[in-house]
Amino acid sequence: MEVITSNGKYTIPKGRQEAIEYLKNTFSREAEGIEKFFEIQGRITDEMYRLFKTDPDSMNTLSRFLFNAVFPLRFSNIARYYRKKGADIVDSLAKDRDLRRILKIAAIFPNVSMMMLSWFWNIIYSADGYYPKGGMQKVSDALTENLKKMNGEILYGKKVAKIVTEGNQAKGIMLSDNTIINAKTVISNADARQTFFEMLNGDAGVPQKYLDNLKRWRLSESFFYVYLGVDMDLKGLSVNPIMWYFPEKDRHDFIGIGIPSLSDKGLAPEGKHVVIIGAFGDDSARPWFEKEKLDKEEYKKWKEATADLLIELTEDVIPGLKKHIVVKETASPLTFCRYTLNSMGASSGWSMDADQQNKLPQKTPIKNLFLAGHWTFNPGGVPSAFMTGRKAAEMVKKAL
Numbered sequence: 264m265e266v267i268t269s270n271g272k273y274t275i276p277k278g279r280q281e282a283i284e285y286l287k288n289t290f291s292r293e294a295e296g297i298e299k300f301f302e303i304q305g306r307i308t309d310e311m312y313r314l315f316k317t318d319p320d321s322m323n324t325l326s327r328f329l330f331n332a333v334f335p336l337r338f339s340n341i342a343r344y345y346r347k348k349g350a351d352i353v354d355s356l357a358k359d360r361d362l363r364r365i366l367k368i369a370a371i372f373p374n375v376s377m378m379m380l381s382w383f384w385n386i387i388y389s390a391d392g393y394y395p396k397g398g399m400q401k402v403s404d405a406l407t408e409n410l411k412k413m414n415g416e417i418l419y420g421k422k423v424a425k426i427v428t429e430g431n432q433a434k435g436i437m438l439s440d441n442t443i444i445n446a447k448t449v450i451s452n453a454d455a456r457q458t459f460f461e462m463l464n465g466d467a468g469v470p471q472k473y474l475d476n477l478k479r480w481r482l483s484e485s486f487f488y489v490y491l492g493v494d495m496d497l498k499g500l501s502v503n504p505i506m507w508y509f510p511e512k513d514r515h516d517f518i519g520i521g522i523p524s525l526s527d528k529g530l531a532p533e534g535k536h537v538v539i540i541g542a543f544g545d546d547s548a549r550p551w552f553e554k555e556k557l558d559k560e561e562y563k564k565w566k567e568a569t570a571d572l573l574i575e576l577t578e579d580v581i582p583g584l585k586k587h588i589v590v591k592e593t594a595s596p597l598t599f600c601r602y603t604l605n606s607m608g609a610s611s612g613w614s615m616d617a618d619q620q621n622k623l624p625q626k627t628p629i630k631n632l633f634l635a636g637h638w639t640f641n642p643g644g645v646p647s648a649f650m651t652g653r654k655a656a657e658m659v660k661k662a663l
């Protein structure tokens with residue numbers, strides 16, 4: 264991980280002790296605060312490894328009651344820091360602006376709890392975050408191939424309009440072309456609000472409190488992304504596969520710049536590279552969810568202007584970038600919404616903010632309807648989609 268500010272570049276080395284020593288040497292006057300931050304972070308991470316070995320969902324009522332009762336004793340640091348904002352802890356321990364930025368950026372999302380920030384730091388210094396060789400599509404391809412081997416079938420380009428219910432029980436689904444597919448069980452990983460308010464029509468026996476929560480809980484942030492193919496040999500430049508840049512001159516507090524082709528040569532032809540620029544889909548995106556239908560041309564202009572701004576900022580890190588663009592794709596929160604149907608283009612399900620961290624149980628109030636995916640785990644993301652998918656399969660097996 265590399266952080267770039269107006270004062271220079273900070274490259275975090277691999278290894279917990281190495282990362283701490285690097286920060287202490289770079290910000291020597293802040294050594295005490297850095298020690299304290301990582302001391303808390305270490306305690307929380309140790310408890311999280313222990314917690315992951317338990318599975319409260321599979322416990323019977325009595326075991327679960329006992330588990331919850333002794334939780335604050337067994338996992339005292341998690342209990343203490345679960346709702347405390349990581350950024351506040353950082354601010355209380357560090358004064359230097361760049362140090363604060365570095366300590367906070369590990370979690371990307373700005374308002375996460377100290378628990379989540381600690382876990383993300385564990386991923387950073389253990390270099391335990393991965394990019395699938397060949398790109399993210401390869402993961403979907405592998406799943407598809409395996410599903411087909413097991414005689415599974417995937418219908419592409421079809422929209423589920425309804426979950427068919429009888430009494431309080433799921434009986435199948437209806438596609439938007441009115442085709443009905445009967446099923447003993449249904450699993451939805453679609454947008455939670457869509458599942459309950461559109462596919463189930465906001466009724467079908469779902470308790471009002473459940474529906475109220477769906478409306479009330481905050482969504483995770485969406486993004487604005489620019490994907491570039493450039494005829495520029497970036498290997499010679501001093502750039503890293505993952506960089507965070509704080510431009511200090513624009514509405515974006517920071518932007519992320521990824522160059523996956525530095526680690527995965529197969530992504531671009533010899534001498535060319537893939538540059539991905541990402542920023543939070545800030546407040547400027549929100550009005551277009553209403554406006555887009557009114558004025559598509561204006562929306563396109565806004566999208567282009569936002570992309571140009573991000574490219575302009577990236578020029579500070581990769582000089583000459585603009586002149587070398589061969590391919591350009593842009594994605595706004597509306598684009599992510601259009602492709603995934605996730606409300607407002609939410610990237611990871613429910614908000615990860617310390618005061619939110621909501622998740623839906625995978626078992627729903629409707630019999631034989633189960634949920635999977637990022638609406639059922641916090642933090643949402645690819646690993647949680649996998650874990651909850653597996654769990655949904657186990658639940659279905661049990662139900663059948």
Ligand SMILES: Cc1cc2nc3c(=O)[nH]c(=O)nc-3n(C[C@H](O)[C@H](O)[C@H](O)COP(=O)(O)OP(=O)(O)OC[C@H]3O[C@@H](n4cnc5c(N)ncnc54)[C@H](O)[C@@H]3O)c2cc1C
Nearest residue numbers: 422423452453602603604610611636637643644645646648
């Ligand atoms: C730009 C971006 C970057 C991200 N980066 C990371 C990252 O680095 N690491 C990480 O862990 N996570 C990342 N995430 C989050 C991660 O991609 C998601 O949390 C994850 O893909 C969620 O998987 P899911 O199966 O729950 O839902 P989704 O991936 O949203 O899948 C739902 C699927 O259901 C389909 N669908 C929805 N409604 C219907 C309907 N009515 N009928 C038929 N099909 C329907 C959608 O088309 C979609 O294919 C990122 C997200 C974004 C947007």
